Amino acid sequence: MDTLWTVLIGSVMILGARILAHLLKFRGYFELIGVPKVKETTFRLHQVVFHDFDVACMHKYGRVWGKYEGVAPHVFIVEPELLKDVLVKRFESFVERQYFPMEDKHRSLVDARSDAWKTMRKALTPTFTSGKLKNMFLNMHNVADEFIDAIQERLETNDVVDMKPLFQALSLDTIANCAFGVHTNSFKHPNNALFKRCQDLFSDMRVKNATESSLIFLGSYFPKIMEWIDLFGLENFEYLFDTTKDIALKRQEPRGDFVDKLKEMKSECDKGKGDLNEDQIFAQGVGFFQAGFETSSNTMTTLMYSFAKNPKVQELAYQEVTEVLKDTKGVVDYEAISKMTYLEAVIKENLRLNPPVIRIDRTCMKDTIIGGEKTPSLKLKKGTVVQIPIYAIHRNPDFFPNPDTFRPERFLEKDESVAEMTFQAFGGGPRVCIGMRFAMSEMKIALAKLISRFKITDSPQTKLTLLPGDPFFLAYPEMKVRLERR
Template sequence: MALGVLILLISLLVILYLALQKHYSYWRRMGVREIKPKWIVGNLMGLLSMQNSPAEFISQLYNHPEAENEPFVGIHVFHKPALLLRDPDMVRNILVKDFGRFSNRYSSSDHKGDPLGSQNIFFLKNPAWKEVRLKLSPFFTGNRLKQMFPLIEEVGASLDAHLRQQPLHNERMRCFDLEAKELCALFTTDVISTVAFGVKANSFTDPNGEFRRHGRSVFEFSLLRAAEFVLVFFLPRLVPFFGFKVVPSEATHFLRQTINYVMAEREKTGQKRNDLIDILIEFRRSTQEAKASGIQDQFVFEGDMLVAQAVLFFTAGFESSSSTMAFAMYELAKDADLQLRLREEIRDALVESGGQVTLKMIESLEFLQMILQEVLRMYPPLPFLDRECTSGRDYSLAPFHNFVVPKGMPVYIPCYALHMDPQYFPQPRKFLPERFSPENRKLHTPYTYMPFGLGPHGCIGERFGFLQAKVGLVCLLRNHLITTTERTPHRMQLDPKAIITQAKGGIHLRLVRDPLGV
């Protein structure tokens, strides 16, 4: 009896071994160059070990000897075969030219357990994504940004006042130290709350207020939080079984309650502020009218579908812009000449505008635009993009290869690795804003720069993100000079736990009170 059980066990193990051998030989059988995977984890060991940041991990795959000179390479994300693109023309095909066949992200969250994380336009799948994106687009037009600007500038003035009120750590040098990312997050949290929801978060006076606290919880990466996001991006079908959420339960409760309350009050008073809440109310009204008219195929904009869009705008809006601002402060602190040039540009623009921070004045700051674009090259908010083949018919990679991509296969685009490829950006680790001068931008290889994504799935709030980052930096630099401290790293280290691009241990800098006098 025992012998029979042993033989059965050995047989099962042999069958499992042979099945895994066949499974992980997929790319060899397809005639595609691959990066050799490890069983179970595939090619994700570098990510799971947390020795390096996700940005550096994706660069290691991109620069792997087996991937050299290849337009794409086969990898495994855990058990699943996937493609890692390397050629800019292939990137164009997947993100733009053939978008209709790759219209969904592979990543997703749990529709039932995480309604605010799964139903926003970042994770939504077609056709819902297309409907929501189309209806949200009016919020980001030039005219809307013009209407929002006084509110953004008001928060910028609060940032300036907050900094000028800080006690000096050294009276002789007229300076004080701070952690830049948190300061910038206080600013962007206040901007988003007032511009999108008509709510004053007052983060400068209450840095642990509910908006800041719950916003922080979404992007605070513990080991468990890191595991949640790894599954969301690389093994999304398991997310519901583990109960993982993009938006934590406590933050979900607060944001749902707050946004629904603001919408209800706005409908009751009939007040209009031309903000995101007005657009969401209009969404709901159109759904109710369609139901009353007996229209069955109208997309339903109610409940958490509405709240989810507001939550994405809040979380993505404050996090990406605050990171960009903080990384810009870090690079300016290390290069006094660049900072001097920028402050002179700001001074000249303020003189021209009579000392007022206006939309025209902000838009005139060409060197600031170049600085932010170079920051986003070196520190893109997401180090990679993901897509899923959604084509009803398999998708051929000709003329690059005769491989045909099956429906459901994930495709990864290594933005950070492309940004740091010396073939496209010489001396990639050097901070050189001149790369983005009007003349030099024309020389860039298309589809090698994508901090906001590219194609129809590109970030809908790109212009808004630039605008609030510029206002914040102008208001900060107007009365302060940025320098390094003993705690400022010579070379930036990225957090290995954070799936988005974050500084390990924060960004510690010194501000010196030095008014431009305008």
């Protein structure tokens, strides 16, 4: 019996020592590398407005600061030279994003790690060439026309319209039509399952109460726990995975779209020639919705606020669109949107002021030194998470003079005020957003059709009320503007 107790006590002590070593392995890290440390928010994550928090830290601590999230040290970087090292020069040390509790079968290009990411990126890049995009234009046009029809219908009862669900429907239907060959028409059928799942996918990311804050705090110390406690609506990922697989397996006639690419990849996999397994292939459908739904709809929705508050900017955009469409007899084709340089600058300036993704991150995969040329060097230890606070970077007056002013001219070629690595709306380096041109085409087509028919004006209900508790996205409940027919 004594021997049994001795073994039991010894085992508990060993386990306790290992847990303690795990909890303390990074303690003192920020002091060692000379980075100011921010106090943890602990149990009130649901009350934190994360983008404001980042801006406040930037003004208080400068261009680099640190924060423990559970065990892991998170280093926040605003300095362009350090960002270039992380995203470009020393990319091999920062390929992975931070750990997210999801099944491996759901890890698409968005969440993939190391070699799997490289393989996925190489396989999917041909899907977003100029030629492929041109083939998608007809579907983009059709969805944009349904978007305009939906607005016309709403104006019959009220000239103040909540644009958020309309732009969400536009974004979902564009992806469904262009990439999957499915006509959803979420304007007329807002309760269709695919639309609701995509909405839930992002609303479930918000931390909504003290219980969720506490569970996330616990999970930050023991990440594997989060695989047993679903706080992020992981059933939505499963639904999108199953939907992608179902569409692909039922597809009979080729359309030259994203689903056909997945079918091609599966065929190679079945022959034993591909580098991805079946789950990894169909997970790319999850990634398309994950990366394309909220980002585009969020951008266009907040742009309505920017247009309403900056009528002179809207008028200049309208004049450009009108002039371009005169030459194309009203057709918003590939060549037409390429000439809408001011409209593109407007979109980018709105992405600067209101980036839909407020942070991106990279995990340091091996001890790495960054900086040292123009800025002091910084030694990052393996396991450190580098946080890139996009919202704060875009509001830094050193990079963007008068940062709260909406001035699209910053992004015109004649104005070279946008320094390298200071505009991070699409990320940077090899892991830059693969669907950037798809998103810009979708937005320019829809916005050109919108402002050529309607004037967006301010109203007492036009407010951008940003919600707390979302560490990933710029969250707000609605966006109501007054629309006037031109």
